[in-house]
Amino acid sequence: MKFGAEDNAGWKGARILRAPGYTQVDEQWFCPEFWGGQAHSVAAGGRGSAWFIQSESGALVLRHYRRGGLAARVSDRRYLFTGFDKTRSFSEFRLLQNLHECGLPVPKPVAAIARRRGLSYEAAILIERIKGAQPLPEHPDVRDEKLWQQVGETIGSFHQEGLDHVDLNCDNILVATGRIYLIDFDRCRLHRETEKAAGWKDRNLRRLRRSVEKRLRVLTEQERTNLWQALLEGYFAA
Ligand SMILES: Nc1ncnc2c1ncn2[C@@H]1O[C@H](COP(=O)(O)OP(=O)(O)O)[C@@H](O)[C@H]1O
Ligand SMILES: [Mg+2]
Known part of the structure; x- marks a missing residue:
């Protein structure tokens, strides 16, 4: 399954975690197509599933979780679901919040999404873009x-x-x-x-x-x- 153009309902029924100040974030924010010309694929240093996004609440980075290597041949976006709190996106979101509270230099998490599909799930995260980095x-x-x-x-x-x-x-x-x-x-x-x-x-x-x-x-x-x-x-x- 693909997100976006072919499947605009890609994130329907998903669960979202939001940081304070980002209550307006909904499923669509996690679809690069939703942003039109305001989303640009990150060229340097990534695996090709990250986008820079210009939102009305500031510059963000969107990342879809994908597998690399051999596992990607089976399914590059699906992971075994064992509870929302254990999804890659929710875990990374909470870890970033934690590190931020410790005063460590990390970008602030904006929102995390995960959608269960049978035994597996798909996930993505939105993070504040660090200016001039x-x-x-x-x-x-x-x-x-x-x-x-x-x-x-x-x-x-x-x-x-x-x-x-x-x-x-x-x-x-x-x-x-x-x-x-x-x-x-x-x-x-x-x-x-x-x-x-x-x-x-x-x-x-x-x-x-x-x-x-x-x-x-x-x-x-x-x-x-x-x-x-x-x-x-x-x-x-x-
Ligand atoms: N918060 C951020 N602010 C600015 N640039 C970022 C930020 N997050 C990611 N990037 C850019 O996007 C690239 C890929 O993001 P990253 O989170 O490392 O995903 P992956 O390596 O899984 O593709 C980074 O190497 C960096 O150039
Ligand atoms: Mg990286």
């Missing part, structure tokens, strides 16, 4: 060690709160004027155990290191090594 690999200061140190400090502060970012890659790090944000918290979780040497912290960092190798080929190996060193300095200083 660019993914780290595209930022003009990508060679600046100070910036990488700041990125390290930011990751360190998330780790101190117990946030395990299971998809920590370069494109999920956004640089806005004077501030670094982490995004894309699908399947991420908060650990209560936050001791220094926790294995999940190490896994997050190794995942990011691989992404740096893959995504920043424009830099020399020496540059990447130096920038990674700066990131670690920031991380351990945090």
Whole structure:
């Protein structure tokens, strides 16, 4: 099944979670077609199911949850339903609210939707767009060690709160004027155990290191090594 043009009733019967101040959000907000020229597919750094949206309540990002890899051949949008609170969208929405309340630099969640279809469900989320933000690999200061140190400090502060970012890659790090944000918290979780040497912290960092190798080929190996060193300095200083 597809959302939008072929199936305008795509989200009928769905359940929606809304942040305070967004009571006007309804099913249609989750259909890119509803926005017409006010929705633009996110070109850089995504998997092709995210849109930038200009709404009357400000700039938003819409994301439909999709599978990658092998599972996508079976069904790329369906997940096993085990309750609304356990859906990908409701979980990410609540996690973002939580992180925001902790004072961590994350975009504010706007609304989450999930619709049950038999044993499975489909889901999407709306998030406030961070003004002037660019993914780290595209930022003009990508060679600046100070910036990488700041990125390290930011990751360190998330780790101190117990946030395990299971998809920590370069494109999920956004640089806005004077501030670094982490995004894309699908399947991420908060650990209560936050001791220094926790294995999940190490896994997050190794995942990011691989992404740096893959995504920043424009830099020399020496540059990447130096920038990674700066990131670690920031991380351990945090
Ligand atoms: N809140 C946001 N503000 C600004 N840009 C965003 C925001 N959320 C996502 N983006 C942009 O959209 C891209 C894809 O979004 P993301 O949440 O990472 O989804 P996915 O990686 O699953 O496609 C990001 O790399 C970033 O460029
Ligand atoms: Mg991403």
